[in-house]
Amino acid sequence: MARIGVENGLTDVAEALRQQGHEVVELHNENDANGCDCCVVTGSESNVMGIMDTTTKNPILTAAGYTADELCQQVSQHINQQ
Template sequence: MAKIAVEQPFEDVKKALEAKGHEVTMFNTDEDASGYDLGVVRAINEGYNDEFDFPVVSMKGMSIDNVVESVENRLNQFGV
């Protein structure tokens, strides 16, 4: 089971990932989020890729199903 951080206010993404068996925590972008296997954010700002100490998936332009699929693909890449 992966520890995933999901940016507020995307509770629907949190619920979808929890349904897949992941441990999901909500966070605000201005918080210092760390210690997660993966993060899900609204969009990745150019130049701010070092904002987190874990890989992130951007939800920009994706459905919830696409986000869940992308998260699972990334986790598989990293062997989580």
């Protein structure tokens, strides 16, 4: 399955993604996003840890306003498009 970066604090999202078989990487800084197929961040800051400044073609999803299940669906959609 895919390698998904998840910002620290999104435990429910990380667990749901693991249950779907994805490899989950905790995001502590922008370097942690390297090699991830997709990243999920809280959205509490406009540019969390500089991740949105990194040169990446992979999607960065904002968790604000979504349930863990909804985010898993979004991740699956983005992974299937790649």
